Amino acid sequence: MNDMTVVEKTVETQRTKIAARNVNVYYGDSHAIKDVNVEIEDKTVTAFIGPSGCGKSTFLRCLNRMNDTIGTCRVTGDILLEGEDIYDKRVDPVQLRAQVGMVFQKPNPFPKSIYDNVAYGPRIHGLAKNKAELDEIVEKSLRRGAIWNEVKDRLHSPGTGLSGGQQQRLCIARAVATEPEVLLMDEPCSALDPIATAQVEELIDELRENYSVVIVTHSMQQAARVSQKTAFFHLGNLVEFGPTGQIFTNPEDPRTESYITGRIG
Amino acid sequence: MPTPWLVLVLIALAVAGFFLGRNRALVSANGNTKDLHSLPSYYGHNVALTALVPALGLLAIWLLVQPLIIESRVSGMIPPDAISEGSTVGLVMSDVRRVAEGLDLAVEKGALTGEQARNLRSEFSDVRGRLGEVGVALGADVRPEVLRAAQAYRTMSGTGHTVMTVLVGLVALFGFGWSYGRTHKDFRARNVVEQGIMAMLILAASLAILTTIGIVLSMLFETRNFFGLHSWTDFFFGSTWAPNFRGDSELSILPLLWGTLYISLIALLVAVPIGLFAAIYLSEYANKATRAFAKPLLEILAGIPTIVYGLFALLTVGPGLVRLFGQGQGGILGLEWMSGATSVLTAGLVMGIMLIPFVSSLSDDIINAVPQAMRDGSLGLGATKSETVRQVVMPAALPGIVGAILLAASRAIGETMIVVMGAGAIAKFSLNPLESMTTITTRIVSQLTGDTDFASPETLVAFALGLTLFVLTLGLNVLALYIVRKYREQYE
Numbered sequence A: 001m002n003d004m005t006v007v008e009k010t011v012e013t014q015r016t017k018i019a020a021r022n023v024n025v026y027y028g029d030s031h032a033i034k035d036v037n038v039e040i041e042d043k044t045v046t047a048f049i050g051p052s053g054c055g056k057s058t059f060l061r062c063l064n065r066m067n068d069t070i071g072t073c074r075v076t077g078d079i080l081l082e083g084e085d086i087y088d089k090r091v092d093p094v095q096l097r098a099q100v101g102m103v104f105q106k107p108n109p110f111p112k113s114i115y116d117n118v119a120y121g122p123r124i125h126g127l128a129k130n131k132a133e134l135d136e137i138v139e140k141s142l143r144r145g146a147i148w149n150e151v152k153d154r155l156h157s158p159g160t161g162l163s164g165g166q167q168q169r170l171c172i173a174r175a176v177a178t179e180p181e182v183l184l185m186d187e188p189c190s191a192l193d194p195i196a197t198a199q200v201e202e203l204i205d206e207l208r209e210n211y212s213v214v215i216v217t218h219s220m221q222q223a224a225r226v227s228q229k230t231a232f233f234h235l236g237n238l239v240e241f242g243p244t245g246q247i248f249t250n251p252e253d254p255r256t257e258s259y260i261t262g263r264i265g
Numbered sequence B: 001m002p003t004p005w006l007v008l009v010l011i012a013l014a015v016a017g018f019f020l021g022r023n024r025a026l027v028s029a030n031g032n033t034k035d036l037h038s039l040p041s042y043y044g045h046n047v048a049l050t051a052l053v054p055a056l057g058l059l060a061i062w063l064l065v066q067p068l069i070i071e072s073r074v075s076g077m078i079p080p081d082a083i084s085e086g087s088t089v090g091l092v093m094s095d096v097r098r099v100a101e102g103l104d105l106a107v108e109k110g111a112l113t114g115e116q117a118r119n120l121r122s123e124f125s126d127v128r129g130r131l132g133e134v135g136v137a138l139g140a141d142v143r144p145e146v147l148r149a150a151q152a153y154r155t156m157s158g159t160g161h162t163v164m165t166v167l168v169g170l171v172a173l174f175g176f177g178w179s180y181g182r183t184h185k186d187f188r189a190r191n192v193v194e195q196g197i198m199a200m201l202i203l204a205a206s207l208a209i210l211t212t213i214g215i216v217l218s219m220l221f222e223t224r225n226f227f228g229l230h231s232w233t234d235f236f237f238g239s240t241w242a243p244n245f246r247g248d249s250e251l252s253i254l255p256l257l258w259g260t261l262y263i264s265l266i267a268l269l270v271a272v273p274i275g276l277f278a279a280i281y282l283s284e285y286a287n288k289a290t291r292a293f294a295k296p297l298l299e300i301l302a303g304i305p306t307i308v309y310g311l312f313a314l315l316t317v318g319p320g321l322v323r324l325f326g327q328g329q330g331g332i333l334g335l336e337w338m339s340g341a342t343s344v345l346t347a348g349l350v351m352g353i354m355l356i357p358f359v360s361s362l363s364d365d366i367i368n369a370v371p372q373a374m375r376d377g378s379l380g381l382g383a384t385k386s387e388t389v390r391q392v393v394m395p396a397a398l399p400g401i402v403g404a405i406l407l408a409a410s411r412a413i414g415e416t417m418i419v420v421m422g423a424g425a426i427a428k429f430s431l432n433p434l435e436s437m438t439t440i441t442t443r444i445v446s447q448l449t450g451d452t453d454f455a456s457p458e459t460l461v462a463f464a465l466g467l468t469l470f471v472l473t474l475g476l477n478v479l480a481l482y483i484v485r486k487y488r489e490q491y492e
């Protein structure tokens, strides 16, 4: 516990970006998320922590309606992005996902070149007026994904040919390239070495200046290092949500404390 | 002993061996199963298999080889001058076999004694009449050489059969005794049975391969005969297909190949887009209920026998096309483009319909093999479903789909019934899809049906055509499998 020093941060309250009210998620008959209320702030990094299988990924996927692709999945309650219900009939999930980007738990580069992987989003959304602009976006995104130096000489070789950690950083670069307002990251560093992890954490910190970032992580140290707010999930319930410093030094719920000190796994 | 009885005796021996072997193992361990190396039934199986399998193997080989040996020895007995003009050794030999069978039957029915049958002389008695009495009708009087050959045939078969029965019996008994003797509580019966089972599986696999090789060899052999009678330059590079049973036929494969490829092309033009779009709809868009209902329905199409498709071509599609493109002022469009129901378009359309489920179910499997994570990645970047399909799923599945199309092409090229009924019989080079043309497969059928003479190039050409077709489809299949396998590796 000694290495888990929480850097004293100025916790200034930002305006709410995403608000979840009484969200329940069911996979068929199994109840995966139970009555979750949470407010995710703009220009803030929010960490979701909790034991495996507690519903972190499920809840994260609700925030950009990725659960729509799972036939058995049903979501109730309200999730408001900038005050608008994203599950409203008039909302186009495709548009929503361009605003709320996602990096998945497992790296999933497309079977295309590294360049085309990153250029995929900008091309679809028409973010670049010409080739030069697109080149610029690709380079900038790869740099932010902390992978530019490794791939700059092989931009046109397949993205699937990279190592697992490189693939994950490519996926981060790909997500950043579409300039989402909110970035959801599901264990983005689970396949990365400490150096790449540090670079990704740097990126997250940088993104915070303009966007809101939600990160799922199993590393307490990481949550403590990068986030300003932390949410602890347990068995589908949101047990505790608050400023990171408070959750790690002075948790209110005994379950949070046992998890942080390593007693619930 | 007749062969079926012999087999029954062998099986009885094996069953007895099972119980005896199991028992002996138990006794050697004083009834204590834990002391045995293997479960008791393994000892039983070991004895049963050792008694049965080698004996049955010998029996099978003997039954295959004996007729060949006897045939070659007996045909050596027939003097060359006994083969009349226009006949062959093969024809004389079939007479010999018939007479031999007749004699067997006569002995069985009591019309002749064994002694008489052996010593019958056609010079002194009316063999044809006597065999006729027992129900064996012969076309002509039996010539002395044929009768003598038939008698030798009978004797050799009889002796061969007796020797076989004795040998097979000995092998079975030896196997029984040997394995029974080895049965002891420390004997590793389980391992031996395991090896025996593996050997049997290998045998089954190699039989399948050997038959394939046999088919290819027999085609090669006949093809060589064909090229002995007809020039290969005409076959491969000529321009006319005009078989003529009086001789000097022109037998070129090119017009047939043209018809085959043209019809296959039309079939693929129908089947690939429809099949592929159906597969995309089923795997990417349809909900579970639709899928559960539509997929089997589509696959029923694949179960329809091709002759039914042929009827459909002949009775529905062909006349329909004629009504559309033909019949002058009586037709729908008032055109005179099509005179008969058989045409490249008729056969191509129907074959295309036949191939739809083939293409769609193969592509469906391949599209489903693209990991969901790939789609999630694209959707998560704000792509629509069709963008995801076009830009991520399709490129990822493309090699597999190309493989599926090649497999469909090879089926189209080898398809017979639909083209026999829908394509027509005229071999020509033409670009007009409303004319009737013919294909390699239909010509094979027509060259081999009816009165055929297996010494004329007009008949033997069927084998050369068949072999070419085989090489063509084999090439396509190998290419397709190579591509599909390559694609599989991508995600493993």
Ligand SMILES: Nc1ncnc2c1ncn2[C@@H]1O[C@H](COP(=O)(O)OP(=O)(O)OP(=O)(O)O)[C@@H](O)[C@H]1O
Pocket (backbone or CB within 6 Å): A027, A032, A051, A052, A053, A054, A055, A056, A057, A058, A059, A070, A072, A105
């Ligand atoms: N597609 C699905 N169908 C059915 N049940 C699912 C599905 N995905 C997840 N679940 C169930 O929902 C619960 C929450 O899963 P989720 O993936 O959200 O956990 P998690 O907190 O992300 O775990 P981890 O830390 O291991 O990634 C689990 O009990 C899981 O079995």
Ligand SMILES: [Mg+2]
Pocket (backbone or CB within 6 Å): A056, A057, A058, A105, A186
């Ligand atoms: Mg997860």
